[in-house]
Amino acid sequence: MSGRLRLGGQVLAVGAVLALLALLVWKVALGSDNDVTGTLAQGGKPDAPRFELPRLQDEGDLALESLRGKAVVLNFWASWCGPCKEETPLLERTWRRWQDRAIVFVGVNVKDFRGDALSFLREYGVTYPNVYDGKGWTVGRYGVTGFPETYFLDARGRVVYRVAGPVDADDLAAGIDRALRSA
Amino acid sequence: MRRVDAPAHALAAFAAVLAVALAVAPPGRASEQQPTPAELESELVCPVCESTLDTSNAPIALRMKAHIRERIEQGATKSEIKAELVEQFGSGVLATPQKKGFDLLAWVLPLLGLVVGAAVVGVLAWRWSRAPAEDAGPPVDAAVDPELERRLDRELARFE
Numbered sequence: 001m002s003g004r005l006r007l008g009g010q011v012l013a014v015g016a017v018l019a020l021l022a023l024l025v026w027k028v029a030l031g032s033d034n035d036v037t038g039t040l041a042q043g044g045k046p047d048a049p050r051f052e053l054p055r056l057q058d059e060g061d062l063a064l065e066s067l068r069g070k071a072v073v074l075n076f077w078a079s080w081c082g083p084c085k086e087e088t089p090l091l092e093r094t095w096r097r098w099q100d101r102a103i104v105f106v107g108v109n110v111k112d113f114r115g116d117a118l119s120f121l122r123e124y125g126v127t128y129p130n131v132y133d134g135k136g137w138t139v140g141r142y143g144v145t146g147f148p149e150t151y152f153l154d155a156r157g158r159v160v161y162r163v164a165g166p167v168d169a170d171d172l173a174a175g176i177d178r179a180l181r182s183a
Numbered sequence: 184m185r186r187v188d189a190p191a192h193a194l195a196a197f198a199a200v201l202a203v204a205l206a207v208a209p210p211g212r213a214s215e216q217q218p219t220p221a222e223l224e225s226e227l228v229c230p231v232c233e234s235t236l237d238t239s240n241a242p243i244a245l246r247m248k249a250h251i252r253e254r255i256e257q258g259a260t261k262s263e264i265k266a267e268l269v270e271q272f273g274s275g276v277l278a279t280p281q282k283k284g285f286d287l288l289a290w291v292l293p294l295l296g297l298v299v300g301a302a303v304v305g306v307l308a309w310r311w312s313r314a315p316a317e318d319a320g321p322p323v324d325a326a327v328d329p330e331l332e333r334r335l336d337r338e339l340a341r342f343e
Contacts, residue, residue, distance in 0.1 A: 081242070135272055135273035136273070
């Protein structure tokens with residue numbers, strides 16, 4: 001009886017250690033690098049994680065899936081982020097130049113007060129659609145490392161280019177070109 | 184033997200608990216109705232840097248601190264302010280997990296671990312306390328071999 005109890009305890013202890021080890025391996029192997037940024041870095045075109053988030057300037061939600069068939073410039077930003085203020089006028093100007101063609105600009109406001117985000121959009125006269133993700137749900141899925149960060153999606157909903165930090169005119173031209181040319 | 188007066192003891196215990204409750208309750212209510220920025224900043228986490236607001240100078244943390252002060256001035260309670268921030272940023276802004284839903288596990292599991300650990304220690308202690316009786320060697324007063332006893336006497340005699 002004593003031997004059986006001891007054996008049970010040992011099996012339990014070894015099982016617990018193995019479970020913790022498996023958890024560690026899983027975290028290291030899968031959790032350290034995001035699929036989107038990892039695949040993109042290897043020259044691949046990962047599917048853009050889908051989302052459906054509340055619109056900031058209008059009522060209702062915007063689903064990324066509804067934009068399938070058009071290239072998308074996806075800009076992650078926050079009102080408290082200094083570099084976001086620098087790049088927003090350029091994004092708006094570029095959007096106005098491209099909006100009649102097969103490309104859509106979408107802003108994703110992350111980890112921010114909704115009221116602050118709306119004030120920011122009004123202050124900079126932003127007209128392209130923006131969605132609100134206060135809880136930062138999209139951050140982990142896209143592998144966003146900081147703000148601002150911009151992803152360029154082709155018409156099939158795949159990420160083809162990414163710019164970490166504020167975009168300049170050359171970044172935008174390169175990203176839009178890749179998104180439109182991607183087959 | 185001194186008689187134990189159970190009702191008197193129970194009454195004393197109840198009075199002690201009541202005294203402690205009365206001593207603790209008013210500040211708790213005051214804290215809920217009129218929270219200070221410092222206590223809220225220590226109970227909320229910056230959603231970007233993930234340290235408590237009182238130790239963070241991240242832009243969003245500074246903005247949240249300003250929001251807390253503004254809401255306190257407007258007369259919002261502690262629960263209201265926390266609920267607003269959870270609504271905006273998710274339950275991750277709370278420094279301690281909520282006592283409901285999945286977060287409840289964070290409170291229950293350590294207690295469960297403590298109970299299971301105590302039970303395991305109890306069982307082991309019980310088993311160890313029994314082991315010496317079972318594994319003990321021959322009793323002290325067991326009969327000694329006469330030849331061995333004689334030999335022992337001879338050996339001892341050499342030292343006298």
